[in-house]
Amino acid sequence: MADRSASRYRPATAGRARPWAVACIVFVVGEVALRLFWIAGGRWGYTACDRTDLVDPAGGCGADRVEALPFWTGWGAVGFGVALAVVVVCAVRFAGRSAATASWLAAALLLLVAFPLHLLFEIPAALTGRPSDWRDLAARLALVIGGVLFAGLANAAGPRHGPVTPGFHPVPRWTRLWAYVAVALPVVGWAVPHGLWVLGVPFGISASKLDDIQRNLSTQTGVAITLVPPLAGLLVLGLVQRWGQQFPRWVPGLRGRRVPPLLAVIPAGLVALALVTYGVLSVAVFVGQLRAGDLRWSDVWDGWAVTATLLVFLGWGVSLGITTTGYTLTTRPRQEQTADVSTSS
Numbered sequence: 001m002a003d004r005s006a007s008r009y010r011p012a013t014a015g016r017a018r019p020w021a022v023a024c025i026v027f028v029v030g031e032v033a034l035r036l037f038w039i040a041g042g043r044w045g046y047t048a049c050d051r052t053d054l055v056d057p058a059g060g061c062g063a064d065r066v067e068a069l070p071f072w073t074g075w076g077a078v079g080f081g082v083a084l085a086v087v088v089v090c091a092v093r094f095a096g097r098s099a100a101t102a103s104w105l106a107a108a109l110l111l112l113v114a115f116p117l118h119l120l121f122e123i124p125a126a127l128t129g130r131p132s133d134w135r136d137l138a139a140r141l142a143l144v145i146g147g148v149l150f151a152g153l154a155n156a157a158g159p160r161h162g163p164v165t166p167g168f169h170p171v172p173r174w175t176r177l178w179a180y181v182a183v184a185l186p187v188v189g190w191a192v193p194h195g196l197w198v199l200g201v202p203f204g205i206s207a208s209k210l211d212d213i214q215r216n217l218s219t220q221t222g223v224a225i226t227l228v229p230p231l232a233g234l235l236v237l238g239l240v241q242r243w244g245q246q247f248p249r250w251v252p253g254l255r256g257r258r259v260p261p262l263l264a265v266i267p268a269g270l271v272a273l274a275l276v277t278y279g280v281l282s283v284a285v286f287v288g289q290l291r292a293g294d295l296r297w298s299d300v301w302d303g304w305a306v307t308a309t310l311l312v313f314l315g316w317g318v319s320l321g322i323t324t325t326g327y328t329l330t331t332r333p334r335q336e337q338t339a340d341v342s343t344s345s
Helices: 002-039 075-093 097-114 117-127 134-157 173-198 207-216 219-239 261-292 297-302 304-331
Strands: none
Touching (some): 002 075, 002 134, 075 097, 075 134, 097 134, 097 261, 117 134, 219 261
């Protein structure tokens, strides 16, 4: 019976998935072609810059002098591209729950590799004049786009649900509470200390550390880095307010219409994944430095505000992820249940 019902929705589902599949294939072909170009010796778009130590970012930090590519930059990426192409073909030929799961996994991996949290800080810094590596930023943006495309493919290839009930659906109370936590954390845990550092107040850090910050960051860059996270955090309110489910009346052409859930879920889930990943990795590095003796507890107490930032990112990601889950459960289509009524004599 399950196979028979699956065969009924598969042709229509495959038709919905085909445009997304074409876009995903274009992305995969572009990425694989670029990696093959690097393997052949070309270096256009390639970067050898480290994330934190940008030396000659305009020239890719000596990218032209790199002879041997790292495995995952070259052949490893090509193999991953081939696997992505297989996922796309399966999503069209065998549309259903399994194909959708594989596409969601591909989207998550692409977004994880893109590490979009880096873009959240690097792009504002670059716009204010800080030397930045455009190759790295472009590569990450491309991976983010690829992740979004595969998420769209997963949504189109999955089984269909019942019709969506129009109107606003209030989210559960626990979702609203976690949303407030997700809004407050970047303000209290990031904007406040960074704002004080920009103003020259050594809040939670040593005076020497404050001198390093003010010497390496211009006022414009410091202000941009300080304001971006809390402003981005305010968007979380859309997951618990009416304007996150229905376009406001002042939006021309869309007023009152339903907001596609993926328009909110994909960016929120992407940021939550990046925040949790960054928080977990940062805490792991911090613990490793303590165990190896590279970091002393006295240094931690002297710069407790910097250490607390690691927990802020982790808590922000968890609270945003829980809020996104609540929004998804609230806005998902209500599948109509049909019960078999049996009569007995």
